[in-house]
Amino acid sequence: MGAFIIEGGHPLKGTIVPQGAKNEALEVVCGTLLTDEEVRISNVPDILDVNNLIKLLKDIGVKVTRHSRNDYSFQADALNLDYLGSAEFVKKCASLRGSVLMIGPLLGRYGKATVAKPGGDKIGRRRLDTHFLGFKNLGADFVHNEENNTFSITAEKLKGTYMLLDEASVTGTANIIMASVLAEGTTTIYNAACEPYIQQLCHMLNAMGAKISGIASNLLTIEGVESLHGATHRVLPDMIEVGSFIGMAAMIGEGIRIKDVSIPNLGIIPDAFRRLGIEIVEDGDDLVIPKQEHYQIDSFIDGTIMTLSDAPWPGLTPDLISVLLVVATQAKGSVLFHQKMFESRLFFVDKLIDMRAQIILCDPHRAVVVGHDRNIRLRGGRMSSPDIRAGIALLIAALSADGTSRIENITQIDRGYEDIEQRLNALGARISRE
Numbered sequence: 001m002g003a004f005i006i007e008g009g010h011p012l013k014g015t016i017v018p019q020g021a022k023n024e025a026l027e028v029v030c031g032t033l034l035t036d037e038e039v040r041i042s043n044v045p046d047i048l049d050v051n052n053l054i055k056l057l058k059d060i061g062v063k064v065t066r067h068s069r070n071d072y073s074f075q076a077d078a079l080n081l082d083y084l085g086s087a088e089f090v091k092k093c094a095s096l097r098g099s100v101l102m103i104g105p106l107l108g109r110y111g112k113a114t115v116a117k118p119g120g121d122k123i124g125r126r127r128l129d130t131h132f133l134g135f136k137n138l139g140a141d142f143v144h145n146e147e148n149n150t151f152s153i154t155a156e157k158l159k160g161t162y163m164l165l166d167e168a169s170v171t172g173t174a175n176i177i178m179a180s181v182l183a184e185g186t187t188t189i190y191n192a193a194c195e196p197y198i199q200q201l202c203h204m205l206n207a208m209g210a211k212i213s214g215i216a217s218n219l220l221t222i223e224g225v226e227s228l229h230g231a232t233h234r235v236l237p238d239m240i241e242v243g244s245f246i247g248m249a250a251m252i253g254e255g256i257r258i259k260d261v262s263i264p265n266l267g268i269i270p271d272a273f274r275r276l277g278i279e280i281v282e283d284g285d286d287l288v289i290p291k292q293e294h295y296q297i298d299s300f301i302d303g304t305i306m307t308l309s310d311a312p313w314p315g316l317t318p319d320l321i322s323v324l325l326v327v328a329t330q331a332k333g334s335v336l337f338h339q340k341m342f343e344s345r346l347f348f349v350d351k352l353i354d355m356r357a358q359i360i361l362c363d364p365h366r367a368v369v370v371g372h373d374r375n376i377r378l379r380g381g382r383m384s385s386p387d388i389r390a391g392i393a394l395l396i397a398a399l400s401a402d403g404t405s406r407i408e409n410i411t412q413i414d415r416g417y418e419d420i421e422q423r424l425n426a427l428g429a430r431i432s433r434e
Contacts, residue, residue: 037230104178130172160185249289297333
């Protein structure tokens, strides 16, 4: 599994560049299955989740060319469709959440797909109903094989229709879009997710010959086309990593510049940190976070306690609640965090409490943080990373803590963050991998 040994208390200073967006990369890489021509994608993050998905595409016959570390070409002109139903393929899908994004393009192009219930973070219930209800609206039939926990989806010809999604699921929206671009007629998706990841997928598909309108809204219109062709695409900077770096800079930074962050695609992320009192300076497309001697949590206009909660885009992404919560432990004031979308994501706070943080876990969805105003430093400890985002939050806590910390199960962090210890050590951190 591996572990990080972190010597806390060493200030970070300098410039760091965010990697490509993990969630976007998973979507657009699967989108290459929709054509037999070459699609070239740059700024692909070199992380476990993306690398495992690329290996899975190779297994089914996609020709993958790696031009450089973060630059790939994909050509799906000779897929082994029989392999999709094999026990080996099912086993691999079961360990990778991103594998669910293969269903839409395979169904759209070939009229069939067999995919296992995907793996990923254990952060609560992550149902697939939205995906399958969308496919059913397009005319597909699906069967759940309980013996091996696989889903078989088939359709002679998908037909466009109007649908109102039961939730604004990001992966559900992506899957339905990819199934619809080759469907017969026009598909209208209302209550669609509209995260930058979805916008980027739509832009890439349009570059491949799709006809998608309403991009950046929750009402998408997709006119089906006969086929798609090759294209080039560049993945956006990872807004979750940008937020993670803001958190590190606030807790332990002595002046950090985060380069080329694509500010228009960060949404309200910078403002969420500003509500905790963090000073953030926008300089061109960079964010500069000066040293924060103290930072004070805002209150609402009527004087009530600040509440930060997650919501579908353009609301606050749930992936940064863990980071914001850690940052709040050293702020002046109190804040209520309401994690609405996943019921197990706040359970990592017991590790922060062991590090001397003052946190009240109200229930699986809510926690109150009483900030120390830097009067009580966190102390190092031994902990394990339960998921990607809690893992990076614990790493931020350990960097700012007194003493040495050990974080185990760092495979979870590697799933979402490229070369994280080398990049932070270049800023002055002292992290070793064991």
